[in-house]
Amino acid sequence: MNAVIVHAPCKINLTLDVFGARLDGYHDLESIVVPFTPADEISVKSKPAHTPYHHVTLDCDDSSLPTDEGNLAFRAAIVFLNRFMPNQPQDVTIRLSKKLPCQSDLGGGSSDAAAVLKALHRIFCVDPKELLELGSTIGSDVSLFLIGGPVLMSGRGEKVARLITSLSHIFGVIVKPDIEVPTAKAYALVDALKNRVPGKSTERLCELLRTELSMEKLGVAFNNDFEDAIFQAYPEVAEAYRCVASAGAIRALLCGSGSAVFGLARDYDHATQLVNLLRARFPYVTMATSFKEEL
Ligand code: C5P
Known part of the structure; x- marks a missing residue:
């Protein structure tokens, strides 16, 4: 059994320029985003499943949150396994300890999803570029949490580039x-x-x-x-x-x-x-x- 513990930080948009609505209903943005503590704590364990299908269990200490597809962390595990482990069914257990408040736009849900992807990446070592592409399909903010550090974000949020700055602590x-x-x-x-x-x-x-x-x-x-x-x-x-x-x-x-x-x-x-x-x-x-x- 492989087990990995990851932190899922929140995010602060130091700038957030919002442009007009696009045809798909989303808005183009430009933003400098920095990950911050506090962070949720996530442990991910995986072992080969004895069934022909992947099996994901999510335990969360906040009972108001869904523990199925309604939770981005759960969805992230499913899309990861379907993409990278299609012929090797896995039994994955995620434990999520929430520190970030919901409905605050601190990015907690997206960050949890990115943390699950990072943990599974550490266990199964997949192509980081493909992982980034997959992250952007889960939610607008998932990509920025995968990159980490100060990020220059554009598009609807899925285009991310690491920002090189000597800024150390904020x-x-x-x-x-x-x-x-x-x-x-x-x-x-x-x-x-x-x-x-x-x-x-x-x-x-x-x-x-x-x-x-x-x-x-x-x-x-x-x-x-x-x-x-x-x-x-x-x-x-x-x-x-x-x-x-x-x-x-x-x-x-x-x-x-x-x-x-x-x-x-x-x-x-x-x-x-x-x-x-x-x-x-x-x-x-x-x-x-x-x-x-x-x-
Ligand atoms: O990506 P997420 O699911 O968080 O977006 C929630 C809603 O916010 C979208 O359905 C859309 O109405 C709006 N949104 C937007 N432009 C973005 C990101 C989100 O209009 N760049």
Whole structure:
């Protein structure tokens, strides 16, 4: 029996430029994304099955989550086995310990799926390029978690390139207000904004990251095109943003399409201070640190 333990980090989009809707209903994006802790913990075990079919079992410590095809981690195992082990039936057991809140756009579901693919890759050693292609069919954010490190993301999210930067650690706080923002609705709200001009922040931050390492200066270049639309429609998220800013974060930033909000800190001590100041105010508050793990 082979067993592998992997961490499934969350993601923060330091920039998120949203372009118009495409014919397939998706939107083209440009974004600089960084994986962060906290991370879900996943253990994957595999042994040859005594049946002609693959068998996958998912145990999750959060009983509100599905443990079948409705869970991206389960689906990732099935698509991996069908693609790479078509004639060698496997019995796979996944244990998922959730640390990331759902419906926050911190990417937990996609990250769990990517972690399962990474674990199975470590067990069966498949072609990394094919693994990346397979990941993009599971969900828009799976590819970026497979690549890891700071990523330049484009297309609907499936085009990813590792960003070379000397930026080592980023510290901050993540809060999640007690409200959920459905992703498709978030895109519809952005489309409904009159005279909206998509940002060019990704290009700008890429340029800046070549030379600038001061968090104060980098923070000014952060941007999320969802912010205006989401703050208008969800006052609770706007309030979370104001709280993070007034607690003293260098920069508050909506996480993807929400509802979580990130606060950039100068360093570890500043991040601890932000966590302490915000702890009593929101149902979910955590320290966040940039995370590095290779495929
Ligand atoms: O890829 P995912 O399943 O997370 O997307 C959920 C919904 O968000 C899609 O059905 C689509 O309506 C919207 N979306 C989009 N453009 C993207 C990603 C997601 O319009 N690039």
